[in-house]
Amino acid sequence: MLLLIPAFPLVGFLLNASFGRRVSKGVAATIACAAMLMSFAVSVAAVARLVGLPADARAIAQTAFNWIESDTLKIDLTLLLDPLSSVMILVVTGIGSLIHVYSTAYMHDEADPEYARYFSYLNLFAAFMLVLVLGANFLVMFVGWEGVGLCSYLLIGFWYQKKSASDAGKKAFIVNRIGDWGFILGVLLVFVRFGTLDFQKVAGAASQLSPEATFGTLSIITLLLFIGATGKSAQIPLFVWLPDAMEGPTPVSALIHAATMVTAGVYMIGRNAVLFGHAPMTLTIVAIVGTATALIAGTIGLVQNDIKKVLAYSTVSQLGYMFLAMGVGAYAAGIFHLYTHAFFKALLFLGSGAVIHALSGEQDMRKMGGLKKDLPITYWTFVVGAIAIAGVPPFAGFFSKDEILFRTFASGHTVLWGVGLLTALLTAAYMFRLVFLTFHGSRSQSENHSNHDNLLHHSNDLNPSNHSHLHDAPLPMAIALIVLAVGSITAGWVGLGGRFEKFLEPSFGPPLSESRAGLQAGLAEGGVETTLMIVSVVVALAGIGIAAYFFLKNRAAADRMAERFSGVHRVLEHKYYLDEIYDAAIVQPIQIVSEDGLWKGVDIGVIDRTVNGVGQAVSGTSEVLRLFHTGSVRAYAASVFLGAVLVLGYYLWR
Amino acid sequence: MPTLNDYLILSAILFAIGTAGVFVRRNLITILLSIEIMLNAVNLSFVAFGRSLGTADGQIIVFFVMTVAAAEAAVGLAIVIGLFRHRESLNPDTFTSLKW
Numbered sequence: 001m002l003l004l005i006p007a008f009p010l011v012g013f014l015l016n017a018s019f020g021r022r023v024s025k026g027v028a029a030t031i032a033c034a035a036m037l038m039s040f041a042v043s044v045a046a047v048a049r050l051v052g053l054p055a056d057a058r059a060i061a062q063t064a065f066n067w068i069e070s071d072t073l074k075i076d077l078t079l080l081l082d083p084l085s086s087v088m089i090l091v092v093t094g095i096g097s098l099i100h101v102y103s104t105a106y107m108h109d110e111a112d113p114e115y116a117r118y119f120s121y122l123n124l125f126a127a128f129m130l131v132l133v134l135g136a137n138f139l140v141m142f143v144g145w146e147g148v149g150l151c152s153y154l155l156i157g158f159w160y161q162k163k164s165a166s167d168a169g170k171k172a173f174i175v176n177r178i179g180d181w182g183f184i185l186g187v188l189l190v191f192v193r194f195g196t197l198d199f200q201k202v203a204g205a206a207s208q209l210s211p212e213a214t215f216g217t218l219s220i221i222t223l224l225l226f227i228g229a230t231g232k233s234a235q236i237p238l239f240v241w242l243p244d245a246m247e248g249p250t251p252v253s254a255l256i257h258a259a260t261m262v263t264a265g266v267y268m269i270g271r272n273a274v275l276f277g278h279a280p281m282t283l284t285i286v287a288i289v290g291t292a293t294a295l296i297a298g299t300i301g302l303v304q305n306d307i308k309k310v311l312a313y314s315t316v317s318q319l320g321y322m323f324l325a326m327g328v329g330a331y332a333a334g335i336f337h338l339y340t341h342a343f344f345k346a347l348l349f350l351g352s353g354a355v356i357h358a359l360s361g362e363q364d365m366r367k368m369g370g371l372k373k374d375l376p377i378t379y380w381t382f383v384v385g386a387i388a389i390a391g392v393p394p395f396a397g398f399f400s401k402d403e404i405l406f407r408t409f410a411s412g413h414t415v416l417w418g419v420g421l422l423t424a425l426l427t428a429a430y431m432f433r434l435v436f437l438t439f440h441g442s443r444s445q446s447e448n449h450s451n452h453d454n455l456l457h458h459s460n461d462l463n464p465s466n467h468s469h470l471h472d473a474p475l476p477m478a479i480a481l482i483v484l485a486v487g488s489i490t491a492g493w494v495g496l497g498g499r500f501e502k503f504l505e506p507s508f509g510p511p512l513s514e515s516r517a518g519l520q521a522g523l524a525e526g527g528v529e530t531t532l533m534i535v536s537v538v539v540a541l542a543g544i545g546i547a548a549y550f551f552l553k554n555r556a557a558a559d560r561m562a563e564r565f566s567g568v569h570r571v572l573e574h575k576y577y578l579d580e581i582y583d584a585a586i587v588q589p590i591q592i593v594s595e596d597g598l599w600k601g602v603d604i605g606v607i608d609r610t611v612n613g614v615g616q617a618v619s620g621t622s623e624v625l626r627l628f629h630t631g632s633v634r635a636y637a638a639s640v641f642l643g644a645v646l647v648l649g650y651y652l653w654r
Numbered sequence: 655m656p657t658l659n660d661y662l663i664l665s666a667i668l669f670a671i672g673t674a675g676v677f678v679r680r681n682l683i684t685i686l687l688s689i690e691i692m693l694n695a696v697n698l699s700f701v702a703f704g705r706s707l708g709t710a711d712g713q714i715i716v717f718f719v720m721t722v723a724a725a726e727a728a729v730g731l732a733i734v735i736g737l738f739r740h741r742e743s744l745n746p747d748t749f750t751s752l753k754w
Contacts, residue, residue, distance in 0.1 A: 632750055641673060
C-alpha cells in the first residue's frame, strides 16, 4: 500500500510527460490533480491504519525489492511509515493536492504543452518528495533528496526564456549541490561507522553509545548531515538560493519552497534524532545556526518590497525556528512547527499568488494597496495566514512557535530564546507590513506607474488585464485558499495537551536525559510556561502594532525611520550584501582559478603542450630520418647488400 | 666430373657479377638483367645442392624461383616502360622522389 503513495504522482508525471502536449489543459490538469488526490486518499488510509496500531508498534514497512547487494552493503528499496513520516506524507499529499488544484487556475494562461509540462514537473516533485519522507534508509531518502532538488531546479526555471529565472534555477541547484556534498559524505560515514544505512538500525546502534562529550565521529556525521540540511532547507550559509527561487511560478514557491521541500532538512534531522541526540555539540551548532538564520532572514524580510521575497525570507526565518527546535532537542516541536508552517505559509504564498494574478504579474508592494475591497476572499484568507504566522492564539502558528520558544527556554538556552522572541516580533511586523502595504491604504499613487514590470515579470504568465478591473481569485484558487485558511486556524489544535508530541515520540527514540524532561515538567508546573506564553502573545501583538503604526497610520514615519537609519536600511535592503560577499569570496576566486589556473595554466600549458609536444617530437625525428631516404635505388641496394654481407660475416666468423 | 664445390664457386662468381652489375650500371634494363643473373646464380646452387644430396627439393624450389622471376620480369619491365614515358630516361638516379 505504501508503494502506491509515491506511485500515483509518478504515473501522473509519466502520463503528462508523454502525452501532455497532445491533450487539452483540462485533461492534463485532471490527470495531475487526480494523481495527487488518490495519493492523498491512500495516505489517509495508511495513516489511519497506523494510528490503529498500539503506540509502541507504530511502524509499517514495505520492501519493494532488494536494490543493492555487494558484500556487506545491503540496501533494500524499503518504505517506512511511522508517526514522523505519516505527518510528512499528509502534509505533502494534502497541501500538494490543494496546490495542484490552485495551479489549474493560476497557470491557465500558459500554452497547452507548457501547462502539461508544469503539471508533470509538479507530479514528479510530489513523487520524489514522498520517496524522501517514506524512505527507510539513507540511500532511498537520498534518491528523493536529489529528485526534489532536480524538480526544484526545473520549476524555478520553468519560465526558462527569462534569464533571471534560469539563473535562479541554476543557483538553487548549485547551492544545493554544496549541501548534498555534505549529506553524501555523512551517509558514507554512517555506513563506515555502523555498517548499515537503515534508519532504524542506525538509531538502534547509536542509542547503545553514550553521548559524545568531545568532537567525535558522531559529531562529524551529524555535522555533515546538517550541511546537507542547510543546503536543502536554506539555512546560513546556504540560504541565498531560496529568495532567488521566487522566480518560479507562485504555486511552486508555495509547494516546494515553503511547505515541503525546504522542510526536508528538518525532517532529516528528526529522522536521525537519536544520532543527533548523541552529538550535543552538533545540536548546539544546529540551534545557533537556526536562530541566527531566523534573525537575519527576519531583518531582511522587514525591508523587502517584492511581495514574494518577503515571504521567501519569512520562510527562511521560520525554517530557522524549526532548526532551533531541533537543536535544543525539541524534535516534536520542530516537526509540529513544520506541519503548521506548511499550512499558513502555503496559504500566504497562494494568497500572494492571487494578488499577483489579479494585478497581472505585479509583485512590487509599493505599487499595490487598497486591494482589500477588490479581493475580499484573498484578503481575509491572507489575514488569517498572517495572524497564524505572527503567533496569535488560537491560530496554528501560536501553538508551534510557543512550543519551540518554551522548549528553548526550558533547555537553558536563554540567549537563543531571547533572539527567538525578537524574531517573533520581526515576524509579526514584516508580515503585517506586507498585509497593510498590499491590502490597505490606497493605490492612487501607484496608478501612474507604467506597466513595464509586467513585461519583465511573467510576460507569459498572466494575461495583461486592466488594473482598474480587478478580479478576485477564481474558484479553484479560492477553494485552496479557504481550505488552507481553515487549516491555518485549526491545525494547531491537534497539539493541545501534548498529543502531537506523544504521537511522534516513538520516531525520535527514548528521551536522552530524564533530568531535562523533569526540568521541563517542573517549569510547566511552576507557571513558567504560562508566563512565556503570555510574553510571546504580547510580542506578537506588539509586532502587529508596530506594523500598524508605521504602515497603516503613519507611513511617513516609516520613511523617516528608513532615512534616519539609512545605513542599516541599505544593508538590510541588500541582504547584508551576502550575494556580493559570496560572489567576491567564492565565485570570483573559482572563476579566476578556473580561467587563469585551470584553463590557461593546466589545459593550455600542460595538456595541450604535452599533446603538441608529442606531435612535434615525432615530426622532428622524421625530419632527420628523412635524409636517409635519398630515393636512389642503388643506394638502397648497396645497403641491402652490405647488410647481407654483415649478417653472413657474423655467422661465418662467429 | 665437377664437384659440388665447383658449382658453388661458379654460382658465387655469377652472383658477384650480378651484384656488381646492379651497382655499377646506370640503365634500369641492365640492372634487371643483372638481377636475373643473381637469381640464376642462386638457382644453380640450389640444383647443385639438390643433386649432391640426391633429393628433388632443390629443383622444385628452382621452378618456383623461375615462375616468380618471370612474373617479376614482366612487372619490372612494365614499370620501366612507365618510368621511361615519364622521364625519357632509364637512369635510376633520376627517379629519386616518390611522386612528381
